[in-house]
Amino acid sequence: MERHRKQLTRTLIVAFVLIAAIAAFLLPPSLQAQTQKSPAGIAPALLAKANAGDADAQWHVAYAYEKGEGVQQDFVEAAEWYRKAAEQGFAAAQIQLSGLYHSGKGVAQDFVQAASWVRKAADQGDVDAQCIIGMFYQNGEGVARDFDQAALWYRKAAKHGNASASCLGLLGNLYRFGKGVPQDYTQAAFWLQKAANQGDADAQLQLGLLYYQGHGVPQSYLQSAIWYRKSAEQGNAKAQTLLGGLYNFGQGVSQDYAKAAIWLRKAAEQGDAGAQYLLGSLYAEGHGVLQDYVQSAIWFRKAAERGDAQAQYSLGWQYSQGKGVPQDYTQAAVWYRKAAEQGNSGAQSNLGLLYALGHGVPQSFVDAYFWLDLAAARAEGQEQEDFSKARDITAQDLTPEELSNAQRRAEEWTAAHQPKP
Numbered sequence: 098m099e100r101h102r103k104q105l106t107r108t109l110i111v112a113f114v115l116i117a118a119i120a121a122f123l124l125p126p127s128l129q130a131q132t133q134k135s136p137a138g139i140a141p142a143l144l145a146k147a148n149a150g151d152a153d154a155q156w157h158v159a160y161a162y163e164k165g166e167g168v169q170q171d172f173v174e175a176a177e178w179y180r181k182a183a184e185q186g187f188a189a190a191q192i193q194l195s196g197l198y199h200s201g202k203g204v205a206q207d208f209v210q211a212a213s214w215v216r217k218a219a220d221q222g223d224v225d226a227q228c229i230i231g232m233f234y235q236n237g238e239g240v241a242r243d244f245d246q247a248a249l250w251y252r253k254a255a256k257h258g259n260a261s262a263s264c265l266g267l268l269g270n271l272y273r274f275g276k277g278v279p280q281d282y283t284q285a286a287f288w289l290q291k292a293a294n295q296g297d298a299d300a301q302l303q304l305g306l307l308y309y310q311g312h313g314v315p316q317s318y319l320q321s322a323i324w325y326r327k328s329a330e331q332g333n334a335k336a337q338t339l340l341g342g343l344y345n346f347g348q349g350v351s352q353d354y355a356k357a358a359i360w361l362r363k364a365a366e367q368g369d370a371g372a373q374y375l376l377g378s379l380y381a382e383g384h385g386v387l388q389d390y391v392q393s394a395i396w397f398r399k400a401a402e403r404g405d406a407q408a409q410y411s412l413g414w415q416y417s418q419g420k421g422v423p424q425d426y427t428q429a430a431v432w433y434r435k436a437a438e439q440g441n442s443g444a445q446s447n448l449g450l451l452y453a454l455g456h457g458v459p460q461s462f463v464d465a466y467f468w469l470d471l472a473a474a475r476a477e478g479q480e481q482e483d484f485s486k487a488r489d490i491t492a493q494d495l496t497p498e499e500l501s502n503a504q505r506r507a508e509e510w511t512a513a514h515q516p517k518p
Contacts, residue, residue, distance in 0.1 A: 143157055147178065150185075152182040153182070153187070155178050155181045155185075156179065156190045159178030159179040159193065160175070160193070162178060163175035171203075172197060173203045174203075175197065179194040179197065183214060186221070188217075188221045188223040188226065189218075191215065191226070192214075192229070195210075195214040195218075195226075196211070198210040207239075208233075208238040209240075211233070211238070212230065212238065212239030212240045213239070215230050216230050222257075224254045224257040224259060227251075227253045227254035227257075227264075228250070228251065228260055228261055228267075231247045231264070234247040234250065235247035235276075243277075244276040244277030247267075247271065248277035249277075251267055252268065255288070262295035262297035262300060263297055263300075265288050265291045265292040265295075265300070266293075266297045266299055269289035269292060270285070270289070272284040272285035273285035273289070273312075273313075282307065285303075285313050286304065289304045289307065293327070298327075298328045298333045298336070299328070301327045301328035301333075301336065302325065302328040302336040305321045305322075305323075305325040305339065308321040308324060317349070318349030318350075319349040320349075321348075322343050322349035325339050325340040325343065329360060332367075334363075334368070334369040334372065335364070337360045337364035337367075337372065338360075338371045338375070340360045341359075341360035341361035341372060342361075345357040345375065345379075345384075353385075354384035357375075358385035358386050362376055365399070368403070370400040370403035370408065371400070373397075373399045373400035373405070374400040374405050374407055374408040374411070376396045377392070377393040377394070377395070377397040377400065377408065378393070378411070380392040381420075390420040390421030391421040392421070394422050395421075397412040397415065401432060404439075406435075406436040406444070407436070407441065409433075409435045409436035410444040412432045413428075413429045413444060413447065414429070416428040417429035417447065417451075425457070426451060426457030428457070429451065430451050430456075432444075433445075433451065437471070440475060442476040442484070443472070445471045445472035446469060446472035446480075446484050446487065448468045449464070449466070449469035449487070449488070450465070450469075450487065452465035452468065453491055462491050462494040463499050464503075466488055466491045466500065466504075469487050469491060470488050470507040471510060472484040474507075474511065
């Protein structure tokens with residue numbers, strides 16, 4: 098959820114920047130000339146109109162100060178001139194003033210003021226403002242977080258037929274997750290498709306996920322790969338990871354470990370933990386790259402430090418085996434524990450065995466039973482059978498009281514680590 102909030106904030110900042118750029122691009126030639134850099138500064142005629150109270154002229158003077166066009170860049174002056182126009186109900190100025198409050202340029206950063214000014218423009222029917230106030234509600238910036246209101250404003254913007262791709266994508270995601278609207282994958286796919294067709298990288302990623310899962314669209318790994326690729330080519334790290342995964346497993350594309358490694362490396366270098374783990378796995382197995390346990394340990398560590406449980410388990414295993422790192426049971430126990438606390442059954446089993454053997458931790462059959470019991474409860478098939486046998490062998494070294502204590506601890510741990518709905 099935190100990742101989505103940060104992404105939404107970035108989208109909001111980009112929205113303000115794009116609106117300003119589009120507004121300048123759409124100026125009539127005569128007014129474009131008035132806002133271009135000039136040794137003479139702002140055109141006297143434009144400044145005279147602004148001082149006389151013309152809201153449109155005030156907006157252009159503000160824009161010149163904000164961008165440093167013809168005058169020295171001055172956000173304080175920009176804010177003052179935007180305010181003059183905004184107080185006359187000039188929607189474009191209300192949006193720009195909101196953007197300054199949001200970024201804290203020329204005025205003290207104030208999300209409440211930012212939301213208030215953009216709401217005024219949204220109430221006038223400005224499509225960009227409607228998208229932005231929707232983002233404020235979704236992100237809880239300047240207003241109480243309210244997905245119902247976010248959906249309401251996104252829908253208002255969408256009805257215009259010219260809403261931004263990011264706005265349509267955000268509406269699609271609300272339908273996908275059932276936030277502010279009933280969960281409806283068909284509607285999610287409808288809006289995400291519109292946004293994806295306009296080139297929105299996040300919408301392309303989300304549409305690819307719908308195709309992968311068969312939610313709202315016919316299940317298709319091929320279509321999933323197509324949309325992941327479009328997003329990945331724009332630099333979206335999560336799409337690069339997922340596309341690399343498709344190549345790794347041969348879903349929707351011919352299995353190709355070398356291509357998997359290429360895409361996973363792109364995402365891994367951007368800090369995506371899932372990609373870092375998968376790239377480490379390719380190095381450990383020698384798939385698509387030369388087998389190299391030193392490299393696998395490097396990438397496992399990067400992912401493990403970001404909290405990836407499978408990477409923590411894998412790094413722990415390499416320490417226990419001395420693969421790519423010096424053999425170190427203490428470090429193995431450290432990383433197994435981190436993964437075990439997240440519910441990784443393999444790590445729970447191996448940590449239990451370390452306790453049984455006294456490798457890297459003080460020998461404790463109570464702790465060994467505790468972790469092996471948790472592992473057996475989470476594993477399936479042959480693993481579950483193996484973990485159960487190891488647990489039962491360990492139980493032979495426990496007194497009835499110790500066994501009861503270990504079982505109680507396992508029950509309490511399980512109750513405290515129930516998956517969130």
